[in-house]
Structures are given as C-alpha cells and as structure tokens.
Amino acid sequence: MALVTRLGDETRADRDDVALRCDATDRPLRSLNPQPSTLNIRLLAGLPARLHTSGMSDIPPAIELRDVSATYVERANRLPVLDRLSLAVAPGEFVAIVGPSGSGKSTLLDVIAGLIEPDAGTVAVNGAVLPAADRLGKSAYLRQRDLLMPWRNVQANAAVALEAHGVPRREARSRALDRLREFELDAFAHAYPAQLSGGMRQRVAFVRTMLTDAPILLLDEPFAALDALTRSDLHRWLQDVLPGGQRTVLLVTHDVEEALLLADRVLVVSPRPAQVIAEERITFTRPRRRSLTLAPEFLAAKARLLIHLGTAAPA
Amino acid sequence: MSNRWVTQIVAPLLVLAVGIAFWQWRVEANDTPSWFLPSPRLIGQTLIDDRRLLADNAWVTLREVLIGFAIALVAGILIAVLIHVSAILERAIYPIVIASQAVPLVALAPLLLVWFGYGLTPKVIVTSLVAFFPITVGAVDGLRSADRETLNLLRTYGASRVRRFWMVNVPSALPSLFSGARIGISIAVIGAVFGEYVGANSGLGYLMNISAARLQTERVFAAIVILAAMAITLFTLVALLERRVLRWRRYVTED
Numbered sequence: 001m002a003l004v005t006r007l008g009d010e011t012r013a014d015r016d017d018v019a020l021r022c023d024a025t026d027r028p029l030r031s032l033n034p035q036p037s038t039l040n041i042r043l044l045a046g047l048p049a050r051l052h053t054s055g056m057s058d059i060p061p062a063i064e065l066r067d068v069s070a071t072y073v074e075r076a077n078r079l080p081v082l083d084r085l086s087l088a089v090a091p092g093e094f095v096a097i098v099g100p101s102g103s104g105k106s107t108l109l110d111v112i113a114g115l116i117e118p119d120a121g122t123v124a125v126n127g128a129v130l131p132a133a134d135r136l137g138k139s140a141y142l143r144q145r146d147l148l149m150p151w152r153n154v155q156a157n158a159a160v161a162l163e164a165h166g167v168p169r170r171e172a173r174s175r176a177l178d179r180l181r182e183f184e185l186d187a188f189a190h191a192y193p194a195q196l197s198g199g200m201r202q203r204v205a206f207v208r209t210m211l212t213d214a215p216i217l218l219l220d221e222p223f224a225a226l227d228a229l230t231r232s233d234l235h236r237w238l239q240d241v242l243p244g245g246q247r248t249v250l251l252v253t254h255d256v257e258e259a260l261l262l263a264d265r266v267l268v269v270s271p272r273p274a275q276v277i278a279e280e281r282i283t284f285t286r287p288r289r290r291s292l293t294l295a296p297e298f299l300a301a302k303a304r305l306l307i308h309l310g311t312a313a314p315a
Numbered sequence: 316m317s318n319r320w321v322t323q324i325v326a327p328l329l330v331l332a333v334g335i336a337f338w339q340w341r342v343e344a345n346d347t348p349s350w351f352l353p354s355p356r357l358i359g360q361t362l363i364d365d366r367r368l369l370a371d372n373a374w375v376t377l378r379e380v381l382i383g384f385a386i387a388l389v390a391g392i393l394i395a396v397l398i399h400v401s402a403i404l405e406r407a408i409y410p411i412v413i414a415s416q417a418v419p420l421v422a423l424a425p426l427l428l429v430w431f432g433y434g435l436t437p438k439v440i441v442t443s444l445v446a447f448f449p450i451t452v453g454a455v456d457g458l459r460s461a462d463r464e465t466l467n468l469l470r471t472y473g474a475s476r477v478r479r480f481w482m483v484n485v486p487s488a489l490p491s492l493f494s495g496a497r498i499g500i501s502i503a504v505i506g507a508v509f510g511e512y513v514g515a516n517s518g519l520g521y522l523m524n525i526s527a528a529r530l531q532t533e534r535v536f537a538a539i540v541i542l543a544a545m546a547i548t549l550f551t552l553v554a555l556l557e558r559r560v561l562r563w564r565r566y567v568t569e570d
Contacts, residue, residue: 113471137473147465151486151563163482164474194566212472 060127061088062216062248063112068121069273070107081107083273084121091126091215094249096259098305099269105252108274109218112250113141125216137165139216144224146205148193154204155180155189161212176211183207183241199230203237210241219251223258232290235261239287256305260298261288268308278308353533361537368522373541375518379435379507380549383442384500391447391495395454399484409455416448420506424513438510438518445506446499453495457488490564493557500553504546 070082081104089095099105110116111123114135122129125138140161148157155176162172180186185203193201202222209217223231235258242249253259259266260282268278280301284292292298335355341347342354349357362369394412398405420441427437461484469479511520519538526534558565 115467115470136470139471141468141471143464143468145464147462147468149465149483149486150567151489151561153563160469160482161472164469164472164478166478192563192566194563 059091061124062091062093062126063087063089063250064124064127065108065112066122066124068108068111068118068123070104070111070116070118072104072107080273082111082118083275085269085275086121087267087276089248089250091248092246094251094262094264096251096253096263096266097269098253098256098259098266098309099274100271100309101254103269103272104274105269106220108269109141109220109250109252112216113139113218138214139218140209140212140214141218142205142209142220142222144221146193146198146201148201148205148208150193153190153192154185154196157193157204158207158211160208165212176207179207179211180204197230198226199234202226202234206238206241215248217247217249219249219253221253222251224253224255231255231258236287236289238262256302256309257293259305260284260301261292266305268305278305280305350530350532353536357533358536358540361533362540365534365537369519369537369541372517372519372522372538373545376504376507376511376520376542377545379438379442379510379518380500380503380545382435383439383507384446384503386439386443387447387450387499387503388496390443391450391499392454392492394447394451395458395488398451398455399458400480412448412451415444420445420509424510427510428514433514433516437513438507438515441510442503442506446503449495449498449502450492451495453491453493453498454488457491458484460491461487490561493553493561497550497553497557500549501546504542504549508542 065085065087067084067086068082069080069084072079072081085108087095097105097108107116111118111132112135114130114132114137117132123135124130125135130138149160152160155173158176158180159167159169159172162175163169167175177186177189180189183203183206185200185207188196188200188204193204196204206222223234226234239262251259251262256266263282266280266282267276268280269275270277282301284295284298339355342352347354353361394408398408398412423444424437424441427440431437431440466479466483469482474482507518508520508523511518512524515521519542523535523538526532526538
C-alpha cells in the first residue's frame with residue numbers, strides 16, 4: 001500500500017474579491033513592427049536599448065542586452081537563436097517575455113545567467129558589461145523543472161543555493177528554515193520532494209531561488225508544467241511573496257495571461273532567431289487577482305499581445 | 316505489514332522446506348549412498364559435528380572476501396572518479412577495466428599461485444578483480460547520471476566544479492554504486508572460493524576440494540550451505556546499508 005502522503009496544493013477555488021481593480025486605459029500597444037518576419041525587424045536592432053527601459057534614466061538598468069546574437073549548436077547544425085537582440089530591464093522592474101515555443105527565450109535567460117556567452121553583443125548587469133563567467137551568481141534562475149534534489153528534504157533543498165556559495169551546512173539549513181517559515185512552508189521542511197505535489201515543489205524551488213539573495217530573478221516558464229488551478233494559485237502566491245520593486249524579475253512564458261497578471265512590462269519576441277517585436281506596459285493595480293482576467297482592459301491587452309504573437313487575427 | 320512478512324519471509328522458507336523434505340524422502344526411499352548424494356539430515360548432522368572445522372575455514376574465506384571487496388570498493392570508486400573527471404583518462408583507463416574482465420580467471424589463478432604462493436594474497440587479488448568491475452561500472456554510470464540542468468543551476472549559484480561534484484554527482488552516483496556493490500559482494504564470495512580451489516591450504520573452497528576427493532560429499536554440502544549463508548548475509552548487509560543511506564528512495568519508488 002502506498003504510504004505516500006500528498007502534501008499541500010489545496011485545490012481551492014479562487015476566492016478573489018470580485019471587484020475589478022484596474023486602471024489601465026485602453027491605449028494602443030506601442031507597436032514596433034506589426035508584421036514580424038519582414039526585414040523591418042532590423043529597425044529595432046538599431047535602436048539604442050535605453051529606448052525600451054522604463055524611463056528611470058539616471059540609474060543604470062539591472063539587465064541590459066545590446067545586439068546580442070547567439071547560435072544553438074547541435075552536432076553539425078548551427079541554429080541562430082538570438083539575432084541582435086537588445087533589451088533593458090530597470091532595477092526592480094518585472095518584465096515578462098512572451099514568444100512562440102522554441103523562439104530562443106530560454107537561451108536568452110541562459111545568456112543573462114552566464115551559462116552561455118553570446119556570439120556577438122554585450123550583456124551588462126547593473127551598468128557593468130560582464131563576461132559570462134562573471135555573470136554567474138549575479139542572478140537566480142528558476143526553471144520549468146523545479147530541479148529539487150530527490151535526496152534532499154525540503155529544508156536541505158532550500159539551502160542548496162547557500163551551500164553552493166560555501167555557507168556552512170548548519171547555517172545554510174537554519175537560514176533555509178527561517179525562510180521556509182516566512183513562506184509558510186516550514187511544515188514540510190522534512191518532507192522529500194517525491195512526497196510533494198508539483199505546485200508545492202515549485203514553491204520550494206522558489207524559496208531556494210529567493211535564498212540566493214541575487215537581485216535579479218530569471219523565471220523560465222516556472223509554472224508551465226502545472227495544472228491551471230495550481231498555476232493560478234501560484235500566481236497569487238508569487239504576488240504575495242514578491243512585493244513589487246524589490247527584485248528585478250525577468251519572466252519567460254508563453255502564457256499571455258500570466259505575463260499580464262505578473263509583469264510591469266511585456267515584451268513580445270519573434271520566432272527564432274528571436275528579436276523584440278513589440279512591448280506593452282501593464283499598469284493594472286496590484287495585487288492583480290484572477291478576476292482581472294475578465295476585465296475589458298485586460299482582454300484588450302491580451303488581444304493585442306496575441307495579435308503580435310500571430311495566434312489571433314487582428315480585430 | 317503482516318501480508319508483506321508472509322510474502323517475503325514465510326513463502327520462500329516454505330518452498331525451501333518442501334524441497335528439503337522431498338530430497339530427504341527420495342534419498343531414504345532410494346537408499347542413495349551418501350557419497351553420491353547425502354540426505355539433508357546427514358548434511359545437518361555434519362554442520363553440527365564439523366562446526367569447528369567449518370568455522371575455521373569459513374573465517375579464512377570470509378577474510379579473503381572482506382579484504383578483496385574493500386580493495387575493490389576503494390579501487391573501483393577511485394577509478395570511476397578518474398574516468399569521470401577526465402575524458403583522456405576515460406579513454407585510457409576504461410578499455411583496460413573492460414579487458415581485465417576478459418582475462419579468464421582459470422588462466423590467471425595458477426599464475427597468481429606461482430607469483431604469490433598459497434597464502435592470502437592470490438585469493439584477495441582474484442576476489443577484488445571480480446568484485447571491482449560491477450562496482451566501477453556502477454560508479455561511472457552513477458556519476459554520469461547527474462542531471463545536467465541541476466549542475467547548470469549550481470553553476471548559476473556560483474558553485475565551483477568540486478562543489479558541484481560533491482553536491483550533485485556524488486549523491487546521484489550512490490544508487491547505482493550500491494547496485495554495483497551488491498553484485499560485487501556476491502561474486503566476491505565466488506572469487507574467493509575459486510582462488511582457494513586453485514591452490515590453498517585452508518578456506519571453504521579448499522575444504523570442498525579435499526572433501527570431494529575423499530568422497531566426503533556431506534562435508535562438501537555443509538560447506539556449500541555455509542557459503543550460501545555467507546553470501547546472503549553479506550548481500551543483506553549491503554542492502555540494509557543502502558536502505559539506510561538512500562532513505563529518500565522509498566518515496567520515489569513507492570510513488
């Protein structure tokens with residue numbers, strides 16, 4: 001008989017207050033290239049990156065990519081994934097990148113994290129252009145796969161980033177427990193990942209990520225593998241535990257709704273090789289609850305983004 | 316709980332008991348001479364009567380097994396780490412590791428006798444030679460099985476290569492290292508007995524050899540019983556250690 005206990009992930013219905021709180025005006029999307037995959041895309045590559053920042057011009061952007069190109073090499077095949085891509089994210093800003101599957105969004109995050117050195121272009125963190133090796137440790141990465149180590153319990157998994165930095169094990173584990181308490185996950189501190197549901201595992205992975213204290217969070221479709229209810233639950237959770245403005249967040253997703261719920265700004269990238277083809281500033285007041293997704297302003301913004309993604313016909 | 320106890324302990328014992336009873340019955344019914352096939356009762360009697368002789372020789376064999384296995388474990392892990400950290404060493408060492416298994420022990424054992432005499436050394440060499448292969452292969456596979464994305468995650472956390480190795484590769488290697496060790500300890504017993512068969516003046520293999528020649532077949536069977544018990548016990552000890560160390564696997568496999 002299975003003695004495994006499924007912990008967490010109460011599949012409660014969304015109990016959001018029904019009142020819609022949004023102040024977004026139905027202004028047109030700043031369209032940089034209404035017809036992707038034409039030569040006009042090149043226009044964007046030439047623009048100075050500062051143009052797409054949030055306007056805090058005196059502070060250097062937390063992340064700034066200039067004309068970054070990257071190729072994916074698999075045996076004899078060389079696949080251009082990023083083509084002179086430029087973007088900038090202001091400190092404390094939450095930027096979502098949406099694009100079709102396989103458009104090189106993950107490669108983009110790998111480049112920023114320092115796992116990949118681009119073929120061309122520069123990557124600056126807090127205003128300083130850094131080579132890949134020096135970018136490692138500057139940002140915390142959360143992926144679609146939670147990457148929890150099955151042999152470590154929740155507390156030990158949360159401590160992974162600290163231990164990787166060389167923090168002594170005891171101190172790392174006790175700091176991890178403090179943080180788990182903060183996120184109300186301490187009840188599961190001694191459970192193993194295999195005993196947890198997908199949503200709980202991703203929460204633990206998130207706590208592990210937060211413990212790096214890296215000012216930049218890179219989220220690579222962290223909720224894509226979860227069911228819709230759990231995902232919505234985690235959207236709410238993320239907004240509660242991640243108060244705006246404290247961390248710079250770059251979220252890669254193909255879920256337009258997720259991008260609109262979480263981000264300050266949404267960038268749309270083209271199919272491979274990826275370039276930024278459109279952007280939309282999101283000004284709905286926070287916290288944004290699930291009910292917002294039914295508001296006309298929200299639906300309008302969603303439609304605009306979908307048109308740019310090429311998955312919806314222009315109205 | 317009780318259901319599990321029945322299937323894991325009672326059922327095999329029952330099968331064994333029925334087999335032994337059948338054996339006893341056939342030997343008695345046919346009046347089979349004991350030099351041809353001794354009855355289970357006679358074997359049991361021999362186990363009691365010859366307990367000192369059997370215990371002394373069993374201790375010799377057990378020592379060979381334990382020393383040989385320990386050497387195999389240390390050497391196997393060291394070689395696996397070398398193979399893992401360097402592609403050049405992998406190409407240099409792995410073929411030799413595999414070739415070491417192609418050398419027929421039947422040919423090697425007499426040579427070891429010439430070089431090292433009748434003592435402990437040639438048996439320990441044969442034992443460690445057979446046990447180290449599954450341990451090395453298990454460790455190499457285990458080290459390789461480490462998840463790439465997890466390793467990359469640790470890179471983004473700024474972990475050094477050595478730290479990544481300890482935090483990801485080593486724990487990933489443990490399950491298959493233990494599988495290798497379980498196989499290794501079982502065949503280490505065979506290795507030790509084989510070493511004794513070729514040339515020795517003590518040990519269960521030696522005892523079986525001379526007892527067979529003297530047609531003391533019940534003593535051969537008594538030695539086999541001891542050897543089987545030894546192999547099962549050693550295997551169980553490794554398996555118990557594995558369960559203790561790899562506690563987390565319970566949740567993964569029962570899922």
